[in-house]
Amino acid sequence: MKHLSLALSLAASLAFPALAGAQTLNVATAGDQNMVDYIKDFLGPMFEKANPGVKVVAVGTGPGDSGSQKIYEKLSAQKAANTEKWDFDVIVAHQKMAGQMVSEGLLSKYRDRIDTGKLVSSATAANALGTNVEGFVMPMFQSQTAIAYNADMVKTPPASYAELQDWAKANPKKFGYNGIKGGMSGVAFAAGWVYAFGGDANRLMKGPYDAATKGGWDNALVALKAFNQNAVITPGNAGTLDMLNRGEIAMGPVWVDMFYTWMNDGKLPPNMKLKLLAPGMPGQPMYYAVPAKAAQAALAEKFIAMATSPQVQADGIVKKFNWYPGIDAQHLQGKLDDATWKKLFTDLTPDDLSKNAKPFPIAPYFNDILESYEKKVAN
Amino acid sequence: MTRTTSLGFLLVAPALALVAALFLWPLGYSLVAAFTDGGRLSLVHFAKAHELYSTDIVFTLVIVLVSTALVGLVSIIIAGVLTLSETPWLVAILRQMYRWPLFIPFIVAGQCMRTFLAKNGLMNNTFVSLGLLDPSQTASLLDWRGIVITFVWKQAPFVILMLAGAMASIDRATIEAGRNLGASRPRCLVEIVLPQVAQTLMVALVLSFVTMLSVLSVPMMVAGSQPTMLTVDMAFRINAYGDYPTANALGVISYAMTAVAAWFYLRHTVRQQREAER
Numbered sequence: 001m002k003h004l005s006l007a008l009s010l011a012a013s014l015a016f017p018a019l020a021g022a023q024t025l026n027v028a029t030a031g032d033q034n035m036v037d038y039i040k041d042f043l044g045p046m047f048e049k050a051n052p053g054v055k056v057v058a059v060g061t062g063p064g065d066s067g068s069q070k071i072y073e074k075l076s077a078q079k080a081a082n083t084e085k086w087d088f089d090v091i092v093a094h095q096k097m098a099g100q101m102v103s104e105g106l107l108s109k110y111r112d113r114i115d116t117g118k119l120v121s122s123a124t125a126a127n128a129l130g131t132n133v134e135g136f137v138m139p140m141f142q143s144q145t146a147i148a149y150n151a152d153m154v155k156t157p158p159a160s161y162a163e164l165q166d167w168a169k170a171n172p173k174k175f176g177y178n179g180i181k182g183g184m185s186g187v188a189f190a191a192g193w194v195y196a197f198g199g200d201a202n203r204l205m206k207g208p209y210d211a212a213t214k215g216g217w218d219n220a221l222v223a224l225k226a227f228n229q230n231a232v233i234t235p236g237n238a239g240t241l242d243m244l245n246r247g248e249i250a251m252g253p254v255w256v257d258m259f260y261t262w263m264n265d266g267k268l269p270p271n272m273k274l275k276l277l278a279p280g281m282p283g284q285p286m287y288y289a290v291p292a293k294a295a296q297a298a299l300a301e302k303f304i305a306m307a308t309s310p311q312v313q314a315d316g317i318v319k320k321f322n323w324y325p326g327i328d329a330q331h332l333q334g335k336l337d338d339a340t341w342k343k344l345f346t347d348l349t350p351d352d353l354s355k356n357a358k359p360f361p362i363a364p365y366f367n368d369i370l371e372s373y374e375k376k377v378a379n
Numbered sequence: 380m381t382r383t384t385s386l387g388f389l390l391v392a393p394a395l396a397l398v399a400a401l402f403l404w405p406l407g408y409s410l411v412a413a414f415t416d417g418g419r420l421s422l423v424h425f426a427k428a429h430e431l432y433s434t435d436i437v438f439t440l441v442i443v444l445v446s447t448a449l450v451g452l453v454s455i456i457i458a459g460v461l462t463l464s465e466t467p468w469l470v471a472i473l474r475q476m477y478r479w480p481l482f483i484p485f486i487v488a489g490q491c492m493r494t495f496l497a498k499n500g501l502m503n504n505t506f507v508s509l510g511l512l513d514p515s516q517t518a519s520l521l522d523w524r525g526i527v528i529t530f531v532w533k534q535a536p537f538v539i540l541m542l543a544g545a546m547a548s549i550d551r552a553t554i555e556a557g558r559n560l561g562a563s564r565p566r567c568l569v570e571i572v573l574p575q576v577a578q579t580l581m582v583a584l585v586l587s588f589v590t591m592l593s594v595l596s597v598p599m600m601v602a603g604s605q606p607t608m609l610t611v612d613m614a615f616r617i618n619a620y621g622d623y624p625t626a627n628a629l630g631v632i633s634y635a636m637t638a639v640a641a642w643f644y645l646r647h648t649v650r651q652q653r654e655a656e657r
Contacts, residue, residue, distance in 0.1 A: 066618045179604035181615045186604075233603025235493065235521060246499040248519060370619055374431045378605045 022053040025299050028074075029060055029092035030067030031286060034321065036060035039092075042316050043307055050306070054299065059088075064184070068097035075106045075291050085295040090288060090303055092140060095124070096363050098287045099131030108290045108297065109135040114305040119327040123359070124285045130207045130362030137287035138308050139326030141317045144256045144283030144357050145188035146274045146348060148241075153250035160278040161196035165223070167251075168230040176232035176240055176249035180373050183237035184284075187370065189253040190377075191361055192281040193224050194369050201279065204361040204369075214368040221376040228377065244268060253281070256348070260322035274347035280358035285326060310335050318344060324353075413627035424628035431612075431625075436632060438606040439592070442523055443636075446530040447588045451580065453531060454538035459568040461539075462546040463554070481536045485529075489600035492529045496520040496601070525601040526608070530591050538583040545579040546572055578647060585644045589637045609633050 025047070029035045036058050044056035061070040071091050078086045093101070101107050111117040111125075112135060124142065126134040147164075149157050153174070158164040168175045178186035195201035197220035203213070232249055234240040240252040241259070245268050254274075262268045288304045290297055306312060313325045314335035322344070325332055329350065333341070360366055416423050429436075457477055464470050480488065495501045498519035506512040520528065549572065557567045573580075595610040604611060609629050616626040 064618060069621065180619075181604035181607065181611055182599070228605065232519075233605050235600055235603055239493075239603075242494075243497070246497060248498040367620055371431070379431055379434045 023296060023299060024055045024057055025089050025296050025303060026087060027056060027058050027090040027092070027303070028071050028088045029058065030062065030064075030071060030094055030097075031060070031092065032063045033060065035092065035286070038316065038321060042320065043303070043312070046312070047303055047306055051299070051302070056303075065094050065096050068093040072097045072101055072106070075101065076104065078293075079104075079106060084293070086291045086293045087295075088291050089294040089296045089300040090290060092286050092288055094286060095128040095284055095360065096366070098133060098137055098289060099128040099363065101289070102128070102133045102136045103131055106292055107136045108292045108294065110290045110297075110301050110304070111135045111138055114138075114301050114308075116305050116308040116327060119308065119310070119331050121328055122285075127206075127359075128287070129360060129366065130209070130364075133287075137289050138304055139285035140288050140307065141257075141313075141321070141323035141326045142283060142285045142357075143323055144276075144348070144353070145185050145192075145253050145281050146256055146259075146276045147251055147281075148244055148254045148259050148268075148272055148274055149251040150244065150247070150269065151271045151273050152269075153247075157251070157273070157275045158277065159275070161193060164277060165227055168227055171250070172230040173232055174250040175230070176234045176243050176252040178234045178236050178240055179378065180370055182233075182235055182239065185237045185240060185253045185255055188282045188360070190224070190373050191366070191369055192277065192358070193227075194220055194361075195282075195358065196220075196277075196279055197223060201358075204365045205359050207362050207365075209362060209364045211364075211368075213365065214372050217369075217372055218376065221372060224373075225377045241268065244272065256283075256324070257322040260343070264322070276348055276352050276356040278356055280356040282358050282360045283324075284360055288326075409627040409630055412624050413631045416624070424624045425631075427625050428628040428632065432609070432629065434606045435609055435612055438523070439608045439633070440636060442526055442530075442608065443588055443591050446527050446534070446591055447584050449527065449531045450534045450538055450587055451584050453535045454542050454583070455568070455573065455580070457535070458539050458542040458546055459565075459572065461543045462572065463564045463568060477536050477539050479536070480533050481540070483533070485533060485594050486596035486600070488529050488533050489597045492525055492532075492597075492601050493521065496525045496528065522602050526598055529597050529601055530594075533597075534587040534591060538580070538587055541579055541583040542576060545576040549575045578651075582644060582647055585640045588640045592633055592637060 027039050027044075029039055039056070039058040044058060047056055048054055061067040071088065071093055075086060075088065075091075098107075117138065120139060122139065122142070125137065125139050126132065128137070147157065158167045164175070177189045180187050180190055194217055195204065198204070198217040199213075232243065234243050234249075234252065237255060237258060240249075240254055241262055243249045244252055244254075245262075247269075256274065259268070259272070259274060263270075263272065288307060290300045290304070294300050307316075308327055310327065310331045313327055314332045317323045317325055318332065318336060319340050324344070361369060413424055415421060457473060461470055461473060461477075483491075496519070497503070498517050498521075500519075502520075503512065503517040507514050507517065553571050553575075554567050557571045558564075562570070593610065594608075595614060598608040598611050599614075609632065613626045613629050616622045616629065
């Protein structure tokens with residue numbers, strides 16, 4: 001009976017979303033299932049409780065940049081059709097597409113209107129892979145790649161890409177990463193390699209773009225091809241973690257949040273540790289934004305203000321999902337228990353992060369790196 | 380047009396419309412996208428596909444050909460045992476078991492193989508605990524070998540199903556005659572049974588070849604991405620760059636591979652029809 005009523009209410013809410021509550025807030029999120037779960041199971045119920053009569057509907061558009069691409073296509077189509085009220089009220093998108101949406105006037109400049117807007121000062125809140133997005137976005141979280149290693153097998157982990165190169169030569173097939181087609185941790189590793197050996201890394205992160213720059217990466221890519229001979233190419237982000245878990249490799253690049261989640265679930269040996277390689281490895285935020293003609297703009301801003309409040313960032317983003325907070329970390333002090341705080345910053349200290357946590361390259365250089373890798377390393 | 384033909388046309392119209400909308404239109408669209416650049420005929424996308432993915436093109440072809448050959452070999456052996464064996468319990472067990480992989484989707488097979496074939500995976504751990512291997516001798520099969528193993532495991536039952544059916548329907552007197560004259564069972568299989576079912580085997584292998592060429596999940600889950608199969612490259616081209624023309628060019632290259640297989644298949648069906656009409 002319980003199942004039947006549950007099924008009926010599910011069917012009803014699918015068929016008549018507008019009738020389900022007086023007001024419906026449509027939240028579209030790119031990213032993996034955990035992003036949808038976070039909105040549906042954590043933020044949604046909390047917001048509905050605080051605002052009786054409001055129903056939060058979470059829509060997932062799929063992982064990676066292609067998920068953000070779908071959100072962009074929908075908004076862009078509604079703009080082109082001169083639709084009065086757009087379907088999405090809150091969107092959660094990656095950097096590459098967020099920049100494009102801002103430059104095409106698809107987003108509203110809402111950040112100064114919410115209280116939590118002044119709690120964020122990171123560079124990524126103002127600049128998304130080369131596009132100025134100041135005021136249009138709030139970082140939901142900051143995610144970071146780092147090298148995970150088995151402390152029993154690796155006593156002194158390499159501290160830089162150059163040291164890693166020597167280490168892999170001395171320990172063949174003990175370093176593994178997923179290339180560039182199996183997920184973003186491998187892409188981040190390759191981008192970091194070009195930062196380290198390809199010349200002016202700052203220009204890749206900040207621009208201006210020059211199509212000739214990629215010609216200067218040849219030596220770096222030849223070295224990466226040689227490096228790959230001593231490395232294992234793993235099947236995917238999770239493939240790297242799997243191999244670390246089974247002890248088949250001793251070291252590999254991972255997303256920090258996935259690493260901690262797997263550690264909590266007991267899917268990695270307890271002696272695993274993290275290390276950020278110098279001169280830096282990329283990470284990325286996801287952004288909260290409000291479309292320019294959202295039907296429930298005021299409600300959407302209220303939702304984002306709640307989602308970026310220190311307490312929610314502490315409980316949801318840091319404690320539940322092991323991401324780094326989107327707002328500045330000092331605002332979370334006192335909101336988190338000591339154990340959680342220490343765990344998040346034990347292996348990678350705030351100092352490491354400020355020195356070696358880098359953004360991804362600006363969009364055109366990003367594509368150049370991927371394609372040069374395909375041309376010179378993979379083929 | 381007479382009344383019956385127009386009625387007949389009406390009856391097939393929905394099916395034709397579906398084929399046109401869901402197959403011919405996208406096919407034409409992808410061909411146009413692959414061969415044009417800025418509205419003009421051009422081969423730049425093929426040049427790019429060659430420049431970036433020549434290794435993967437060869438890799439794909441080799442993987443699929445090797446898998447097809449192994450599928451053929453395994454199927455002949457198992458179907459031969461099913462038809463010729465005189466050990467009832469062996470036939471009973473084989474008959475029960477060989478179909479199982481048919482009901483398992485490629486992606487689930489990929490997921491299972493990913494942990495089964497790893498260096499410290501289920502298979503090697505079993506060998507180690509049985510004392511057959513030393514932990515230091517184990518090797519990971521999660522590369523081209525893993526893809527081939529998964530393909531053979533998944534496609535062989537399909538070919539066996541068709542082949543065992545064809546073998547069951549041939550005249551048993553031919554086999555008995557051979558046995559009476561002293562031919563061994565393997566010799567009966569190769570010289571008497573196989574020639575009679577060769578056409579069926581070919582059709583089954585052609586269909587397997589085309590199926591394996593189009594699988595995305597297995598190369599993605601079982602092996603790392605260097606080198607990888609064309610399906611993975613097409614997905615990456617679209618997801619990472621939104622570059623449909625080069626993805627379409629890669630698609631045309633795999634059409635070319637399937638076209639060769641399709642030619643064999645069509646030649647066979649046409650010949651069969653002619654024989655039926657005689």
